[in-house]
Amino acid sequence: MGAPRTVYIAGAGIAGLTLALALAKFGLQVVVLERNAAVSEFGAGLQISANARKVLDSLGLSQAIAERSFAPEGIDIFPDGRETPLQTLTLGRAIETRFGAPYAVMHRADLLDVLHSAARRFANIDIVFSVTDFVLESSANTLTVSAQDPDGKSRKAKPFAFVGADGVRSVTRTRYLDGSDARYTGKVAWRALVAPDALSDVLDLNRTSLLLNPHFHLVVYPLPHRNTVNLALFTQEKERDLSVLDHRAPRIKPGRDRRLARILDSVGEEWTPWVLSSVATPVWHKGPIGLVGDAAHAMLPFQAQGAAMGIEDAAVLAPLLAASPSAEHAFSRFAALRQERVKRVQDVSASNGKIFHMGFPFSLARNAVIRVEGPQGHFKRLDWLYGYDAIQTGKS
Template sequence: MGAPRTIYIAGAGIAGLTLALALAKFGLHVVVLERNDSASEFGAGLQISANARKVLDNLGLSEAIAQKSFTPKGIEIFPDGREKPLQTLTLGKAIEKRFGAPYAVMHRADLLDVLHGAARRFANIDIVFSVADFTLDGSGGGLTVSAQEPDGKQRKAKPFAFVGADGVRSVTRTRYLGGPDARYTGKVAWRALVAPEALSGVLDLGRTSLLLNPHFHLVVYPLPHRNAVNLALFTQEDERDLSVLDQRAPRVNPRKDSRLAHILESVGEGWTPWVLSSVETPVWHKGPIGLIGDAAHAMLPFQAQGAAMGIEDAAVLAPLLAASPSAEHAFSRFATLRQDRVKRVQEVSASNGKIFHMGFPFSLARNAVIRSEGPEGHFKRLDWLYGYDAIQSEKS
């Protein structure tokens, strides 16, 4: 047998490290290039639905994730300052039984820590941090990757494939595939963590809470491993104001909503803004160069599937890169298997944003639908999403 195939990955984020682990299990040699000096992830909370959890469990990460995550009992929905929830969507054991894996929440940094720790245990995964830039040369019928290592040495290699998992501002997409820049969606996520005591008696911290308003919406869920509660407040912001977001708190008027007023007071100036951008490109690959995760399809987070889609991508692409006769063949098959599904998730996420922010009288119809669907109506509605098995997708 010859030497194993070598795959280079740009980006040691959730999608990149999941792919590295999946490839390593097939015996491939993986080199991950990361511009930061450590594995780090911006943000706070992350929701891991069954479709993503099945992939992570298959990589042997079930116990590690269980130790650092929390499984909410349900999702309480509070429209327009309503005192009691309009509906409580069932999660917990019921959703695990339905879809074969739990629905959990955790800190992004904790998931990245689990992935990074697992990757370090593989001798065939090499993670190179502090890589300022890389160049790709596809002339001469092959692929040459060059990268400046932190000690000043120049790394050169001729891998089987190069995968851009380098996020929404992907250099792989824009520089080497001629893809578009990310597009501002008009929305900003304001993130914060508060102590559980700050919200005691205000919300049920055994569940996720969703507060709806025509001008914003707020997602709240506990992170017991961090002894914290995650808050994600989504607002509409003019593009001209983006440069000064760090200098102010979100402009949200609680009006007669005492619960929201309490939450805003608890956070004070502790919000961190994150501009939400999306990526829509039909070109996911060219020759031995391809994209996964946000680099290919960054989306609004209103179905909590951004990271999940990158995790699914990794599970689908890894066996293709391991077995295909060429990288181009692997990437072409990957795009065929993934693009329609990802587009559907993008559309649902964008639609949810509009539904969450409905004003009167349209909100009355929305509320009636939520009420009529019952606590398990989302099971049937999202069966195509949560019931998906990325590991089996190539065989189906």
């Protein structure tokens, strides 16, 4: 037995830390390079569907996530200012029974804290913060990683592989794989957190709520662990206006929608804009350098699968890096197993954005389909998504 393989990862986000944990469980040495001074995540809430939860549970995180997440009973859909839900999609125990894991909502910072705390318990995971830059040099047989530690000392190593989990603006993708820059999607997410009392008589806070409008849509769900409610409002904004988003609230007029008016009043001006960009690159790897998560396939969040895809990536890639004869072989196999599925999720997410924002008369057809499908129609429609087993895929 030789020395264990070492894998360097750029980025201590959700995808990077999940991959670090998965690799460590296979006995590999892992070094994570993070540019920030501590684990941090922009945004507020995220949704963890069964396909992602099964991966996290396999890493021993089930109890920690259960303690800091919330499993809503369903999703209330309110199109065009309706007073009552057009449909309530079933979640809760039914979705757990069908897909083998619960559907939960969680604060991003809490998930990152769970991942980081778990990583710190592994002696074979080293997380280096405040790394401002790294340099990669690769040839047919060797890879050299150079970086400067926060104490000023130079770090130089020859790992088995380097994985860019460095997000939408990935340096790994653009500098070392000649990948394209992220593309603005024309949409902005406005984030806010409010006290539950402000909305308790407006929405059922045992459920997620989805408010649809031709000009925007709004997702609302509780985060009881933090005694708050997460709001994500999605609008269309011209690229020339992006520079002033931090200085104004979203331009939404509630009209006669009393529910929306109450929600907007509860937030006031306390919205944080998040520009939504996507990544479409056919090249996920070159030699011993590869990509995971948003660095490879950032997508619109309209199927709530951005984080889930990064978590799935980790489960598929880790056993390949552990067992493949070369990193290039592992990355090549990984791309073959993942690219078609991720493209399908990207397409569904983009399509949902169009469906959510349908205007009259197309919204009538959309609403009719939602009504006819019934409260569990999404189970069959999304079997391919929620029923996916990333762990078994990585073993294939």
